Each structure stands twice: as structure tokens, then as C-alpha cells.
Amino acid sequence: MKELINLEINGRPVSAPPEATILDTAREAGIEIPTLCHEPGLKAQAQCRLCVVQVEGRNRLEPACATQVSEGMVLYTDSHKVINARRMILELLLSEHPSNCPARAAGDKCKLCDYSDRFGVDITKFGHGGEGRTVRENWFISRNAAACILCAKCARVCDQVQGISALAFIGRGNKTEARPALKKTLEQTDCEMCGNCVEVCPTGAISRSQSAGLASARKTLTTCGFCGVGCQLELNVKDGRVVGVTSESDNPVNGKWLCVKGRFGYEFIHHQDRLTQPLIRRNGEMEPASWDEALTYTAARLLAIKEKHGPDAIAFISSSRCTNEENYLIQKIARAAIGTNSVDQCART
Ligand code: SF4
Ligand code: SF4
Ligand code: FES
Numbered sequence: 123m124k125e126l127i128n129l130e131i132n133g134r135p136v137s138a139p140p141e142a143t144i145l146d147t148a149r150e151a152g153i154e155i156p157t158l159c160h161e162p163g164l165k166a167q168a169q170c171r172l173c174v175v176q177v178e179g180r181n182r183l184e185p186a187c188a189t190q191v192s193e194g195m196v197l198y199t200d201s202h203k204v205i206n207a208r209r210m211i212l213e214l215l216l217s218e219h220p221s222n223c224p225a226r227a228a229g230d231k232c233k234l235c236d237y238s239d240r241f242g243v244d245i246t247k248f249g250h251g252g253e254g255r256t257v258r259e260n261w262f263i264s265r266n267a268a269a270c271i272l273c274a275k276c277a278r279v280c281d282q283v284q285g286i287s288a289l290a291f292i293g294r295g296n297k298t299e300a301r302p303a304l305k306k307t308l309e310q311t312d313c314e315m316c317g318n319c320v321e322v323c324p325t326g327a328i329s330r331s332q333s334a335g336l337a338s339a340r341k342t343l344t345t346c347g348f349c350g351v352g353c354q355l356e357l358n359v360k361d362g363r364v365v366g367v368t369s370e371s372d373n374p375v376n377g378k379w380l381c382v383k384g385r386f387g388y389e390f391i392h393h394q395d396r397l398t399q400p401l402i403r404r405n406g407e408m409e410p411a412s413w414d415e416a417l418t419y420t421a422a423r424l425l426a427i428k429e430k431h432g433p434d435a436i437a438f439i440s441s442s443r444c445t446n447e448e449n450y451l452i453q454k455i456a457r458a459a460i461g462t463n464s465v466d467q468c469a470r471t
Contacts, residue, residue, distance in 0.1 A: 129195040140193075144175055144186035148199060155199050156208065156237050158215075158324050159273035160187040163377055164282055169273050170215070172237070174207050175199045183207055209243050215271050217248035218296075224256055224266050225326025229335030233324035234271060258331050259308040262315045262386050267299050270327035276300050276319035283379055288313040300327070317385040321369055321378050332386070333358070333366030343371060346384040350442035350469045351375065353384050364391050424460060433461035442469030 126137040131148055138147040143166070148155050158170040166188040174183035178196035183204065198204060215234055225232040238245060254268020277289045277300055288311035292299050302311045319328050330336075339358035346353045353376035358366040367385050369378045390396060400416035401408040411419070427435055438460075440452040449467060456465040 127191060127193040129191055129193070129197065131197045132199055138191050140191070142191050144184070144189050144191055144195075144197060145173055147191050148175075148186060148197075153199055155186050156240075157187060158233060158237070158271065159275060161275050161279070161322050162372065163379075164275065164278045164322075167274050167278065170211065170271065172208055172211050174204060174211075176201050176204050205241070209241055212238050212241055212243045213245070213247045216243070216245050216250065218251040218268075219271065219325065220253045220266075220268050221245075221250040222253060223326070224254070224269050225329065228326070228329070229337055230326050230329065231337045232269075232326055235325075256329070260315065260331070262317060262331055262382070263308060263313075263320060264329050264331045265301065266327055266329070267301065268327075269325045270300055271325055272298055272300060273324060274300065275322040275324065276328050279318045279322050279379075280313075283318060284314060284316055286312050286314060289319060315382040315386065316380060317382065318379050321380075321385075330366060330386075335360070336366045336368060339365055341368065341370075345445075346380070347443055348381075348383040348387060353380055355380060355384055357388070364388050428460055434464060436460055436462055437464035437466070438462075440465070440467040442467060 124139050127140050128135065128137050129147070130136065131151060131153055134151065134153075136147060136151045138150065142150075145155055145157065145160060155173050155175065157173045159167055160173060166185075168185040168188035171183075171185055173186040175186045175189075176198040177184050177189075178198075186199070212234070216238055219234060223232045223235050226235055252268050254266045256264050256266040258264045272291065274291065277287075277291060280289045281287045288302055288308060289300055290303055292301055292303055302308055302313075308315075317330070320330055323329070336358045339360045341356040341358055343354060343356050346355050354369070354371055354373040356368045356370060357364050358368060367380070367388050369376070369380050369385070372378070400411050400413060402411045402416060402419055403409075424436060436456075438452050438456040440449050444452070444467075452467075453465045456462050
């Protein structure tokens with residue numbers, strides 16, 4: 123077993139592995155520290171400084187997300203000095219943020235505005251940035267540079283998770299923007315439209331082109347049906363319709379990360395051409411049938427073919443879109459009920 127080190131947070135004795143950060147240790151102990159640029163699974167950048175904490179014996183406040191714990195450390199996460207520093211950081215960030223936050227105006231979440239409400243900051247202290255303009259990059263993704271707080275989460279996820287680097291910090295000083303280089307649009311880069319940058323953006327500066335108002339949608343955790351990986355995602359439902367996909371959970375299969383199909387391929391759910399009941403071909407025409415009718419018909423035809431031509435006249439093809447259990451049952455029907463080993467599916471390799 124790994125040796126733990128001992129420290130103290132807000133007067134409470136706490137232990138942690140030596141390589142842990144202050145943020146991880148505090149969260150493990152149920153002590154909340156606000157963050158904007160931190161994202162589990164991405165390398166720490168300590169960009170926003172909102173997570174600062176006071177370490178006894180050090181003059182400066184330390185970013186909890188990028189500072190390792192050490193034996194005997196004494197920390198304060200909610201002292202006056204810390205709270206005042208956080209307020210100042212939020213006020214400075216708000217001075218570059220539109221007064222009419224585009225994410226909130228669209229009914230989505232903005233972590234910066236949420237923290238500002240929670241910390242009761244003076245939002246007028248340093249004024250606000252310009253309103254900016256929401257630019258539709260493509261069918262999936264839009265950008266409003268004015269809402270960006272340069273946390274670099276989008277660029278880091280694109281580089282460290284996707285391996286694409288379609289987004290980067292372009293420009294210098296107050297002209298810095300998180301966007302594709304060389305004045306390209308996202309479509310002119312190798313962007314895979316995974317939308318992972320959208321998922322991690324804390325302010326909605328990178329947002330969904332199609333769905334808005336997800337903050338008030340009911341979220342249902344489910345498994346993506348597009349392939350056999352089994353990624354977890356949340357379907358956002360409003361008035362009985364799926365209006366978007368989010369991926370806020372930290373499940374072990376995919377964490378927050380999805381591909382373009384899982385994140386944006388949900389419109390088929392309510393498409394008018396979608397098959398919602400079985401069809402049986404009669405006299406060359408596909409006719410609607412009940413499940414009982416279709417299953418009885420299929421069983422009778424399979425047995426008739428087996429009787430006349432033998433079990434190897436029948437083959438079963440299932441799909442990686444089915445669950446493991448469903449694929450197991452298909453091969454069981456093939457081998458045990460029909461007596462053939464002719465069974466295959468696209469995920470066999
Ligand atoms: S959608 Fe995916 S690939 Fe495209 S910029 Fe965002 S993270 Fe990178
Ligand atoms: S667009 Fe969003 S994720 Fe990217 S740097 Fe700006 S605030 Fe951060
Ligand atoms: S969350 Fe630690 S510096 Fe941003």
C-alpha cells in the first residue's frame with residue numbers, strides 16, 4: 123500500500139498520496155475549491171488562478187490545481203485573503219466578459235457568472251467587455267470570442283485528448299484569442315467536430331450551433347448506441363424531445379469525451395423516416411406489424427427453412443450497436459436453437 127502524507131486543511135487533519143495536488147486532496151476530503159481552467163484528464167495550466175489557497179509559511183497564494191501537497195502542510199481554502207483574491211480575480215475576468223452573457227442569454231450555463239453570483243462580486247467594479255458576436259463555425263460549433271476567459275481548456279482538450287490542435291491561443295496581450303491559426307475557420311482545420319471543446323468551455327465562448335437552453339433540460343444518463351465502445355452520455359430532454367447531448371459524468375469508459383456521432387448525432391431520434399415498429403413484406407410490400415406478429419412470423423420462417431434446407435442454410439448477422447448481452451443471445455439462438463455456427467457481426471475483430 124502506498125504511504126500517505128499528512129497535512130491540515132482549514133484546521134482538519136487530512137492524508138493524501140505524495141503526488142496529489144491540493145485541489146484533489148481537498149475535493150477528496152469534501153472541501154470545495156472553485157475552478158475555471160482545471161479539468162480532470164488535462165494537464166494543469168494554472169491559467170485562471172481562481173483556485174488559489176493560502177499555504178502557511180508562504181507569502182503568495184498558490185494555485186490548488188497545480189501545487190503538490192507535502193508533509194505537514196497547513197492550508198486555508200476560505201480565509202479572508204483567499205476570498206478577497208477570488209473576488210478580485212472574478213471582477214477582473216468579468217471586466218472582459220459581456221454584461222449580457224451570451225451563454226446565459228441562450229439559457230445555457232456560464233461558470234464565471236455562476237461563481238460571480240455565488241461570491242457576490244461587484245460586477246460593475248471594472249466594467250464589462252464588449253458584447254462580441256457569435257460566429258457560426260459550422261453546423262455543430264459556434265464561437266463568441268468576447269465571452270472567452272482564455273482558460274485554454276478548449277486548446278488543451280483538442281491537443282491532449284483529440285491530438286488535433288485545431289485551436290490555439292492566437293495573438294498577444296489583450297488581442298489573444300482561442301481560435302484556429304492563420305485566420306482559418308474550424309472547417310479548414312483537421313477539426314473532427316467532436317465538440318469536446320464545447321463540453322469543457324466554462325463560459326460558452328465555444329458553444330453548440332444547434333441546441334441552446336440545455337441548463338433547464340432534464341438529463342438522462344445513457345449509453346451511446348452508435349458503436350460498441352459504450353460511451354456514457356446524457357440526453358437532454360425538453361417537452362418530451364431530445365434537444366442536445368452533454369457528457370458531464372466522470373464514468374470510466376469515456377469520461378467527458380465523445381466523438382461527433384455521440385455528441386451531435388441525436389436528430390435521428392425524432393426523424394419522421396425512423397422505423398418505430400416492425401414491417402413484414404407481403405406481396406412485395408412492407409406492411410406494419412406488431413412485435414408479437416413479427417416474432418412469430420420470423421420464428422416460423424426460420425424453422426421452415428431449417429426443415430427444408432438444413433441449419434447451415436441460415437446465417438445470423440448482429441451488430442456492434444447491440445449490447446454484449448444481445449449479441450450473446452443472437453449466437454445462442456444460432457447455435458442452440460437453429461444448430462448453425464454461421465454467426466457474425468461487425469465488431470468481431
Ligand atoms: S471539435 Fe474536437 S477536434 Fe474540433 S476544435 Fe473542438 S476539440 Fe478540437
Ligand atoms: S473558448 Fe472557452 S474553453 Fe477556450 S479558452 Fe476561451 S473560455 Fe476557455
Ligand atoms: S483552476 Fe487552478 S488556476 Fe484555474
